[in-house]
Amino acid sequence: MTTFGESHGPAIGCVVDGCPPRIALTESDIQPYLDRRRPGQSRFTSQRKEPDAVKILSGVFLDETSGRQVTTGSPIALLIDNVDPRSKDYADIKDKYRPGHADYTYDVKYGVRDYRGGGRQSARETAMRVAAGAIARKIVPGMQVRGALVQIGAERIDRARWDWAEIERNAFFCPDAQAASRFGDYLESVRKRGSSVGAVIEIVAEGVQAGLGEPIYGKLDSDLAAALLSIYAV
Amino acid sequence: MTTFGESHGPAIGCVVDGCPPRIALTESDIQPYLDRRRPGQSRFTSQRKEPDAVKILSGVFLDETSGRQVTTGSPIALLIDNVDPRSKDYADIKDKYRPGHADYTYDVKYGVRDYRGGGRQSARETAMRVAAGAIARKIVPGMQVRGALVQIGAERIDRARWDWAEIERNAFFCPDAQAASRFGDYLESVRKRGSSVGAVIEIVAEGVQAGLGEPIYGKLDSDLAAALLSIYAV
Amino acid sequence: MTTFGESHGPAIGCVVDGCPPRIALTESDIQPYLDRRRPGQSRFTSQRKEPDAVKILSGVFLDETSGRQVTTGSPIALLIDNVDPRSKDYADIKDKYRPGHADYTYDVKYGVRDYRGGGRQSARETAMRVAAGAIARKIVPGMQVRGALVQIGAERIDRARWDWAEIERNAFFCPDAQAASRFGDYLESVRKRGSSVGAVIEIVAEGVQAGLGEPIYGKLDSDLAAALLSIYAV
Amino acid sequence: MTTFGESHGPAIGCVVDGCPPRIALTESDIQPYLDRRRPGQSRFTSQRKEPDAVKILSGVFLDETSGRQVTTGSPIALLIDNVDPRSKDYADIKDKYRPGHADYTYDVKYGVRDYRGGGRQSARETAMRVAAGAIARKIVPGMQVRGALVQIGAERIDRARWDWAEIERNAFFCPDAQAASRFGDYLESVRKRGSSVGAVIEIVAEGVQAGLGEPIYGKLDSDLAAALLSIYAV
Numbered sequence: 001m002t003t004f005g006e007s008h009g010p011a012i013g014c015v016v017d018g019c020p021p022r023i024a025l026t027e028s029d030i031q032p033y034l035d036r037r038r039p040g041q042s043r044f045t046s047q048r049k050e051p052d053a054v055k056i057l058s059g060v061f062l063d064e065t066s067g068r069q070v071t072t073g074s075p076i077a078l079l080i081d082n083v084d085p086r087s088k089d090y091a092d093i094k095d096k097y098r099p100g101h102a103d104y105t106y107d108v109k110y111g112v113r114d115y116r117g118g119g120r121q122s123a124r125e126t127a128m129r130v131a132a133g134a135i136a137r138k139i140v141p142g143m144q145v146r147g148a149l150v151q152i153g154a155e156r157i158d159r160a161r162w163d164w165a166e167i168e169r170n171a172f173f174c175p176d177a178q179a180a181s182r183f184g185d186y187l188e189s190v191r192k193r194g195s196s197v198g199a200v201i202e203i204v205a206e207g208v209q210a211g212l213g214e215p216i217y218g219k220l221d222s223d224l225a226a227a228l229l230s231i232y233a234v
Numbered sequence: 235m236t237t238f239g240e241s242h243g244p245a246i247g248c249v250v251d252g253c254p255p256r257i258a259l260t261e262s263d264i265q266p267y268l269d270r271r272r273p274g275q276s277r278f279t280s281q282r283k284e285p286d287a288v289k290i291l292s293g294v295f296l297d298e299t300s301g302r303q304v305t306t307g308s309p310i311a312l313l314i315d316n317v318d319p320r321s322k323d324y325a326d327i328k329d330k331y332r333p334g335h336a337d338y339t340y341d342v343k344y345g346v347r348d349y350r351g352g353g354r355q356s357a358r359e360t361a362m363r364v365a366a367g368a369i370a371r372k373i374v375p376g377m378q379v380r381g382a383l384v385q386i387g388a389e390r391i392d393r394a395r396w397d398w399a400e401i402e403r404n405a406f407f408c409p410d411a412q413a414a415s416r417f418g419d420y421l422e423s424v425r426k427r428g429s430s431v432g433a434v435i436e437i438v439a440e441g442v443q444a445g446l447g448e449p450i451y452g453k454l455d456s457d458l459a460a461a462l463l464s465i466y467a468v
Numbered sequence: 469m470t471t472f473g474e475s476h477g478p479a480i481g482c483v484v485d486g487c488p489p490r491i492a493l494t495e496s497d498i499q500p501y502l503d504r505r506r507p508g509q510s511r512f513t514s515q516r517k518e519p520d521a522v523k524i525l526s527g528v529f530l531d532e533t534s535g536r537q538v539t540t541g542s543p544i545a546l547l548i549d550n551v552d553p554r555s556k557d558y559a560d561i562k563d564k565y566r567p568g569h570a571d572y573t574y575d576v577k578y579g580v581r582d583y584r585g586g587g588r589q590s591a592r593e594t595a596m597r598v599a600a601g602a603i604a605r606k607i608v609p610g611m612q613v614r615g616a617l618v619q620i621g622a623e624r625i626d627r628a629r630w631d632w633a634e635i636e637r638n639a640f641f642c643p644d645a646q647a648a649s650r651f652g653d654y655l656e657s658v659r660k661r662g663s664s665v666g667a668v669i670e671i672v673a674e675g676v677q678a679g680l681g682e683p684i685y686g687k688l689d690s691d692l693a694a695a696l697l698s699i700y701a702v
Numbered sequence: 703m704t705t706f707g708e709s710h711g712p713a714i715g716c717v718v719d720g721c722p723p724r725i726a727l728t729e730s731d732i733q734p735y736l737d738r739r740r741p742g743q744s745r746f747t748s749q750r751k752e753p754d755a756v757k758i759l760s761g762v763f764l765d766e767t768s769g770r771q772v773t774t775g776s777p778i779a780l781l782i783d784n785v786d787p788r789s790k791d792y793a794d795i796k797d798k799y800r801p802g803h804a805d806y807t808y809d810v811k812y813g814v815r816d817y818r819g820g821g822r823q824s825a826r827e828t829a830m831r832v833a834a835g836a837i838a839r840k841i842v843p844g845m846q847v848r849g850a851l852v853q854i855g856a857e858r859i860d861r862a863r864w865d866w867a868e869i870e871r872n873a874f875f876c877p878d879a880q881a882a883s884r885f886g887d888y889l890e891s892v893r894k895r896g897s898s899v900g901a902v903i904e905i906v907a908e909g910v911q912a913g914l915g916e917p918i919y920g921k922l923d924s925d926l927a928a929a930l931l932s933i934y935a936v
Contacts, residue, residue, distance in 0.1 A: 002236045002249050002251070002309070003309070003684070003685075004249045004291065004292045004293065004308075004309040004310070004311040005291065005292045005309075005311065006292055006308065009291060009292050010289070010291050010292075011291050011292075011311075012292070013291065013292075013311060015236050015238045015249060017236070021344035021345055021346050022344070022345055022346050055244070057238065057239065057243060057244055057245050057247065058238040058239045058240055058243050058244075058245075058246070058354075059238065059240075061346060061347075061348045061353070063346070070346060072344060072346050072347075072348055072353070072354065073340075073343070073344040073346070074238070074240065074348075074353070074354040074917070075236070075237070075238040075239075075354075076238070077238035077239065077245075077247060079313075102683075104678070105678055105679055106307075106683075108678040108679045109307070109678070109679030110255035110256070110306060110307040111255055111256055112255050112256050112295060112297070112304060112306050112307070113295075113306075114295045114306055114308075119295070119306070119308070120292075120306065120308040120309075120683060120684075121683065121684075125684060210572070210573055210576040210577070211573055211576045211577030215570075215574075215588060215589065215776065216471070216588075216589075216593060216698055217471075217694075217698050218698075219697075219698055221697040221698070221702075222694045222695075222697045222698040223694070224697075225693035225694055225696070225697035226685075226690045226691070226693055226694035226697075227690075228693070229687075229689040229690045229692070229693035229694075230684055230685050230686075230687055230689070230690040234689075237918070237919075308683065336917075338912070339912055339913055340917075342912040342913045343912070343913035354917060354918075355917065355918075359918060444806070444807055444810040444811070445807055445810045445811035449542065449804075449808075449822060449823065450705070450822075450823075450827060450932055451705075451928075451932050452932075453931075453932055455931040455932070455936075456928045456929075456931045456932040457928070458931070459927035459928055459930070459931035460919075460924045460925070460927055460928035460931075461924075462927070463921075463923040463924045463926070463927035463928075464918055464919050464920075464921055464923070464924040468923075470704045470717050470719070470777070471777070472717045472759065472760045472761065472776075472777040472778070472779040473759065473760045473777075473779065474760055474761075474776065477759060477760050478757070478759055478760075479759050479760075479779075480760070481759065481760075481779060483704050483706045483717060485704070489812035489813055489814050490812070490813055490814050523712070525706065525707065525711060525712055525713045525715065526706045526707045526708055526711050526712075526713075526714070526822075527706065527708075529814060529815075529816045529821070531814070538814060540812060540814050540815075540816055540821070540822065541808075541811070541812040541814070542706075542708065542816075542821070542822040543704070543705070543706040543707075543822075544706070545706040545707065545713075545715060547781075574775075577775070578723035578724070578774060578775040579723055579724055580723050580724050580763060580765070580772060580774050580775070581763075581774075582763045582774055582776075587763070587774070587776070588760075588774065588776040588777075
């Protein structure tokens with residue numbers, strides 16, 4: 001996957017190379033994951049309003065015989081237009097390095113910095129991971145990958161109450177319904193103090209066949225670690 | 235450069251990685267090269283009518299102080315919408331492998347084939363090379379790369395009449411004006427016989443500093459050969 | 469770095485590409501790090517006796533004018549002969565998958581398995597990381613990278629007693645001398661129970677300039693995570 | 703394949719990654735190709751005397767049940783010791799840039815140059831291509847790749863006399879016996895004039911399955927062109 005785009009440019013997107021041919025794929029396979037990720041759905045996330053409607057620009061073909069749209073083995077380009085750039089006023093952050101952003105690093109490394117909403121170092125980049133991940137889910141049959149929030153600050157879930165269905169029902173993607181309601185109050189109190197807290201997410205992959213990945217420098221552990229640590233907030 | 239897009243999909247595009255920051259770049263640096271490449275300008279090329287208007291989707295930033303738009307060091311995505319797909323009727327080629335296209339190979343390799351105008355194996359892909367090349371021209375100062383057609387079938391130019399200015403004045407990008415007019419009649423006669431001929435293009439790079447490229451498997455000769463042989467008609 | 473070699477083959481080695489030219493380099497820059505890593509030096513490590521003498525096979529040149537041996541920019545190959553393969557008797561493990569080794573995975577993935585001492589999945593591979601790391605230390609001036617063991621099982625060091633000099637004086641590379649002696653007894657007791665424990669290592673890099681690494685998928689955090697998770701015991 | 707080594711260092715070698723497991727492989731599969739390539743066998747090649755005995759250092763395993771040595775899927779390292787470095791006297795070329803070598807380029811690029819027999823830019827590097835190629839031949843069953851010299855200077859073979867068996871019988875690997883004897887006299891006369899000539903080699907691959915290679919930038923034509931142009935004399 002090659003991604004591109006800034007938080008406040010015209011669009012973000014990615015190119016997925018190496019997807020096998022003849023896999024059924026339409027925008028409706030991808031959009032539900034973007035909808036779930038979409039900001040502005042609870043008071044605990046970014047308030048940016050953005051439909052994040054994904055378009056497939058290449059790599060698929062509508063087979064007239066079967067009426068199915070399938071991948072062709074060619075690069076799959078995905079595009080999401082930015083519709084709420086909220087570019088109004090950056091006067092207050094234009095000359096400030098924000099802790100928790102890579103502002104200083106970008107300035108030192110590139111000598112130029114896109115200060116509009118984080119530019120390239122915006123968490124908006126992760127939308128393309130979600131989109132590409134939706135394609136990846138279609139490639140390995142029988143494998144299921146799910147994640148859940150299990151701790152926020154010092155507050156943990158009760159694992160005895162783990163229910164995967166619950167993660168779709170609360171704003172924290174938390175498998176323990178009671179913990180989720182507690183988390184809301186807790187996070188509110190942290191916010192009122194003008195602070196923030198980290199969280200622990202647990203990802204479970206089931207139905208993984210033996211032998212995935214390559215030895216040593218390319219092993220699955222290594223690839224997963226690189227992927228996780230490439231996400232901004234991790 | 236990562237390219238994507240099919241001849242008859244919604245768009246073609248590319249992502250250019252590794253462009254240095256703080257280089258002035260707008261669409262007007264790229265568009266003239268696409269205009270020159272554009273099909274439908276003479277009776278000797280593809281008759282497809284296509285404005286090939288390029289949009290820069292990312293990797294640039296308008297510096298308010300200087301009023302200049304510059305690269306930021308982030309991936310530069312370029313997009314060209316397909317506006318004349320001419321998708322009318324593929325009934326006659328749908329079930330045929332055309333010699334000179336990779337139809338058979340794609341079918342064997344992928345088990346699915348986008349028969350609309352060549353799909354991924356369309357020469358339309360080269361538009362993105364031209365666009366990315368326009369960016370590359372801005373990166374290495376003092377280097378000039380130019381090309382000219384010097385032979386078509388058995389007909390050659392007279393090198394004593396070589397004039398670089400001439401390549402902008404005839405349909406063959408030929409530096410010898412007399413040869414160019416001869417080439418037109420010659421090609422017409424070949425066409426009337428229902429045949430086609432190859433051509434020889436000469437590319438001259440001037441102002442190349444010593445030491446570009448890497449030794450042995452990454453040497454400049456090797457990279458250039460790979461690039462040239464990756465073009466469909468070569 | 470490209471590594472090769474099995475625990476019980478004739479040799480292990482690596483090729484380091486991309487080392488800048490004109491850096492002073494002889495075997496004596498590398499050997500001390502291998503000596504420190506060498507097994508068989510305390511009762512707490514592998515008992516394999518192995519001098520691990522490194523040879524530089526390429527990429528250096530003795531400058532007759534200065535009398536200095538320097539890198540040339542060409543690939544640096546390093547080789548360590550295996551002198552204590554201890555191949556005596558594998559009858560007892562030949563048909564067993566050992567937990568804690570990748571025996572089962574290799575068998576499923578490759579359909580063949582080198583059961584002699586772990587084969588390719590032996591921790592012996594890390595010797596080449598140490599050797600290549602010794603070269604890396606010479607490339608970035610002013611940067612110092614050091615590591616120390618800070619916890620073993622549930623036993624932790626007292627950070628108030630941290631002394632970097634101490635890590636060369638005990639078998640645990642532990643910066644707290646008192647903790648180190650406690651660790652010895654503790655580990656002995658664990659061993660007597662026929663068990664084992666994990667440990668926590670802390671790595672400190674000082675003098676790191678801003679802007680190292682590439683954004684997002686190539687960022688330093690991501691590269692370091694991939695490297696650490698590619699080590700067998702991590 | 704990753705290669706290393708200089709003409710006058712202790713050894714040259716390579717690491718072959720990605721070879722499938724369970725392919726029978728011993729040094730005797732590789733040595734015949736190196737023997738055929740070996741310099742000093744006729745008066746028309748380099749006079750360096752070198753046995754070029756290859757050792758396999760890793761990536762193979764002797765299966766005790768079958769008694770066969772097979773690849774394991776791990777990196778295969780090959781090593782050839784340099785036994786005739788002929789390092790006697792470089793005083794005369796030490797301060798000269800030889801045309802036909804990359805002496806000047808290396809000096810500009812790296813600021814240091816191994817003047818002993820060409821250093822890294824010696825044609826000796828091609829020995830590792832021959833060795834790795836011998837492994838490649840075992841991987842694609844049913845494919846046969848052969849080459850022959852068909853022209854030297856302005857002198858060409860008569861294709862009516864093409865006999866593949868002939869290429870093993872003359873010093874020019876020429877499939878036309880009569881041409882080969884003519885080539886000898888011709889080359890001798892060129893040499894006496896203190897000059898040299900180029901040659902044309904024809905490579906024929908048979909039994910190639912459809913669909914090898916990747917589209918566009920990774921296509922087989924592109925890969926082959928890159929490989930050929932990475933050889934020094936090409």
